[in-house]
Amino acid sequence: MRFDGQFDTANLAAFARGCDVLGAGGGGPAGQALPLALHAVAEHGPVPVVELSDLAADELVMPCAYLGAPEVIVERIGTGRESLGIRRQVEAHFGRRVGALMCTEVGGFNGPGSVALAAHAGLPLLDADGMGRAFPGVEQVAMQVAGITASPSVLADEHGRVVMVQAESGEWLERLARNVTTAFGDRGVSSEYVMTVEQVPGAVLPGTISRAMSIGRVLDECAGTATTAAVDRLAAEFGGIRLAECRISRVQAVKNGASTTVATNSRRTALLEGVHRDEGRWLRLEAGHEYHAVLEDGEVRATVPDIITVFDVHTGEPVPVRELRYGLRVVVLALPCPPLWRSPEALRLVGPRAFGLAVDYSPLAVSDV
Numbered sequence: 423m424r425f426d427g428q429f430d431t432a433n434l435a436a437f438a439r440g441c442d443v444l445g446a447g448g449g450g451p452a453g454q455a456l457p458l459a460l461h462a463v464a465e466h467g468p469v470p471v472v473e474l475s476d477l478a479a480d481e482l483v484m485p486c487a488y489l490g491a492p493e494v495i496v497e498r499i500g501t502g503r504e505s506l507g508i509r510r511q512v513e514a515h516f517g518r519r520v521g522a523l524m525c526t527e528v529g530g531f532n533g534p535g536s537v538a539l540a541a542h543a544g545l546p547l548l549d550a551d552g553m554g555r556a557f558p559g560v561e562q563v564a565m566q567v568a569g570i571t572a573s574p575s576v577l578a579d580e581h582g583r584v585v586m587v588q589a590e591s592g593e594w595l596e597r598l599a600r601n602v603t604t605a606f607g608d609r610g611v612s613s614e615y616v617m618t619v620e621q622v623p624g625a626v627l628p629g630t631i632s633r634a635m636s637i638g639r640v641l642d643e644c645a646g647t648a649t650t651a652a653v654d655r656l657a658a659e660f661g662g663i664r665l666a667e668c669r670i671s672r673v674q675a676v677k678n679g680a681s682t683t684v685a686t687n688s689r690r691t692a693l694l695e696g697v698h699r700d701e702g703r704w705l706r707l708e709a710g711h712e713y714h715a716v717l718e719d720g721e722v723r724a725t726v727p728d729i730i731t732v733f734d735v736h737t738g739e740p741v742p743v744r745e746l747r748y749g750l751r752v753v754v755l756a757l758p759c760p761p762l763w764r765s766p767e768a769l770r771l772v773g774p775r776a777f778g779l780a781v782d783y784s785p786l787a788v789s790d791v
Contacts, residue, residue: 425549425632428468429537433635434459440638441533443656443757444630446729447743448712449530449556455488458502459534462541469537470546471631472522477548477619481521483626484512484616485552485565486539487532489577489599490609502538504578504611509543511576511584512616521619522548526563528630529556529712529729539611547631552615554627554760555729557772558711560596565615567768568625575599575614579606627760633660641738649738653753662757663786665716665723666705667735668694670750689778692746694754705754707732709743714777716754722784724756727763727772731755758786 429437438452438459445452463469477483486505509520523543525536528551540547552563561572572595575587585602589595595614603610617625640659644652650667657664676689688710696703705723708715713730716723724730732741735751763772764785770776773783 425471425635428470429459429547430463430468431460434463434534434537436638436642437537437635438534438638439641440634440636441528441530442740443637443641443731443755444528444533444554444634444729445530445556445740445742446712446726446731447709447741448558449527449532451742452530452533455531455533455535455538458500458538459541462502462538466541466544469540471549472546473549474619474622474628476546477521479619480518481619482512482516482518482616483522483524483548483619483622484509484520484545484613485524485526485563486536486611486613487526488535488610489603489612490606498580498607498609500580500609501542502535503542504580505539505543505545507578507582507584508576508611508613509545511586512613515574515576515586516616518618520545522546524548524626525551525631526615527551527553527556528634529553532556533634548626549631550622550626550628551630552626554630554633554763555727556712560599560612560614561591561593562772562776563615564627564762565617565625567762567765567771570615570617570621570625572614574616575612577602577606577610577612579610627762630760636660649733649735650753652738653733653755656755656757660757662755663724665754665756666694666696666700666703667698667753668696668700668703668705668751670746670748670752671695673746673748690743690746694752697751707746707754708779709746710777712743715774715779715781716756717781722781724786725774725779725781725784726777727759727769727783728786729757729759731757756786
């Protein structure tokens with residue numbers, strides 16, 4: 423369902439809830455970016471959400487995302503004005519006008535964070551993103567699959583410092599951009615994979631801003647009902663599966679010292695014991711920076727890039743990977759990823775083996791959304 427409107431102080435909280443669901447346990451809590459977005463639209467006015475057809479063919483689409491350590495971003499919330507310096511640098515480099523800002527990663531913090539960036543840059547927000555969820559790597563975006571050039575990357579901090587990085591691949595861009603962000607004090611904003619409007623079709627995931635907004639509205643409508651009922655409704659309306667209601671029996675970190683990539687440098691496994699109507703079932707949840715796979719009796723039930731979200735039964739809120747703990751009562755939901763991620767080339771970038779799991783992608787047995 424298309425979100426035909428604009429972001430203002432009345433609907434941003436629902437959008438943030440939808441972004442947390444699409445975060446699949448990662449991406450940083452969207453609620454932490456909500457004050458930034460609320461302040462930005464209060465200062466600059468609502469942010470229009472536009473379709474590609476609303477833009478001129480020779481204009482640029484500027485993907486943007488926050489980079490840095492989540493703990494630092496909580497303490498240094500910044501201003502959101504980083505996007506203004508980035509826009510100036512991008513327009514000067516390409517010699518073209520930026521027509522819209524695009525959220526690089528709709529899942530988690532960067533969803534509402536992109537609204538703040540668009541407001542300060544004086545730009546509309548394109549109803550699309552590069553992931554359709556959250557991924558940890560700069561190169562794990564639809565633009566990489568489509569062959570869009572990653573460079574240059576333009577990075578800025580809240581003090582007006584702007585750095586342009588040229589690299590021959592998304593992997594090298596990841597390494598260099600992370601080092602620049604470290605120099606900024608582990609917090610910054612970046613833009614890469616800048617495209618002309620003509621390059622966008624087939625290189626982004628359209629409608630993902632609308633999808634997050636729709637998910638958030640469903641959760642709002644389910645307020646006051648049981649979490650299991652809300653998850654059942656999400657599964658029904660967005661083509662997903664409610665996998666099980668469980669109690670977490672064990673959480674164990676997995677040593678992975680040989681890892682050299684962001685995608686594989688964090689691993690943990692959780693054992694989930696079914697309760698109520700799922701009593702007697704045992705599930706294994708594999709996670710990294712996000713949830714990567716659910717297995718039952720040795721069979722794969724869901725895998726990345728499909729979206730696995732774990733809800734706290736008592737609060738109804740999505741549980742980030744880092745907050746998994748013994749005794750927590752949860753409901754596990756799986757939603758289908760955008761079809762673009764199911765191609766062999768895309769799965770090499772974001773499939774289970776890209777995250778260090780020795781299993782292949784197993785699509786959910788549901789219809790595309």
